[in-house]
Amino acid sequence: MATAHTAAEGVGRQPRVRPTQRERSDATVEDLLTAARALFASAGYAATSLDAVCERAGVTKGALYHHFAGKKQLFSAVYTREQERLAARITGAYRAAAADPWQAVFEGCRAYLEASLDPEVQRITLFDAPGALGWEAMRDLGVNCRELTQKGIARAIRKGAIPDRPADPLTSMLYGGLSESAMAVVRAPDPQAALDEVLTDLRRLFDALAAGS
């Protein structure tokens, strides 16, 4: 049986003799989020028990409920982190090609797609999040990838890289399409070949959109 401090000290954090309360909190939250993300990603939201999360994190449910309002909130925090990581990758790819606004969107889409191929990311963001959080909660949860897509498209339109149009419909089609594509690619007999096909087709789609009136 592990004590409350074992987890915090075990991760390489310097074992302070008298850790401040803020440090304890942060470490505990970190442990909980790490444990929760691992279990949510492998077993899924419903099949993950809070007891298992607590055991893995080396704390009890008292600690969990002190920092999170409940299972949904815990998952929400994990989901938010996942979105932030995805957003960082997308933004990085986008910025690297920002000179060409439409090409930048393409690179952002490629980054989102490739990142979403990770089964763990997929389980959290694509399978469990809608049912567990609901669409509105997902939308209003800090930075999300859909918003990035929308901004990228809006910029491409403003810059005249693609014909003028409202940004929202295309945002939904792109974002939803890429999400579904990620799920299909991973389950394909030859995922690598499927990914190549998807990217090739996405390229043609982008060209067609740029050429359209």
Place this chain on the structure above:
Amino acid sequence: MATAHTAAEGVGRQPRVRPTQRERSDATVEDLLTAARALFASAGYAATSLDAVCERAGVTKGALYHHFAGKKQLFSAVYTREQERLAARITGAYRAAAADPWQAVFEGCRAYLEASLDPEVQRITLFDAPGALGWEAMRDLGVNCRELTQKGIARAIRKGAIPDRPADPLTSMLYGGLSESAMAVVRAPDPQAALDEVLTDLRRLFDALAAGS
């Protein structure tokens, strides 16, 4: 407290003095599916208890577990029915425009999109199904709308209505995009206007795809 026969007789079925076993079974399954679909649609999969389903159906859990292996199977049956209803609407719209293979796909997409605006359909097929059933189970569950989309696109390619390309990537983009669009449209400040925008943009997308090389 209702007796076991109340539900079956209450729906207008002619109250036979000695109903055959097949009739009893069918009536019970029907009652269970109707009750389950109502609760799953309004409260969601996780928040729906089997006790509530049984109470609404006028039977007990013994009956439920006699006809279904468990909660997941019950939801699966409800989901399958929903997909069949959607597929029927899509096929109807598609056939009506089948003379033009690409236009037929457009009409099928429009039908899928409009049918998916129903919050109850959305809750079952778009929010809860992925998490509760998993992607593979959804795919292998009889007739599904994604498969219809794929066939329509493949036909349009064979007929030369759009430039030659693999059908799968475009299928994912279209199907996923429409699903996401349906969710966005319903939550828009002005859903009707949002739907019009989406359909207009979809039209442009189809034209661009047909024109592309």
Place this chain on the structure above:
DNA sequence: ACACTCACATACCTTCGGTATGTATGTTTC
């Protein structure tokens, strides 16, 4: 150094999915 808050641990409650068993009602067989 004293009161006070924070960060948990412990114990318990309730709900709910699932199962084991009992029973009445068709259904088949001789």
Place this chain on the structure above:
DNA sequence: GAAACATACATACCGAAGGTATGTGAGTGT
């Protein structure tokens, strides 16, 4: 047509899991 059997449930119960109430010891402000 009556025994033998299968079907279609109802009833009672179990265990897991989300959530809560309460206790406690370690930091923290005054």
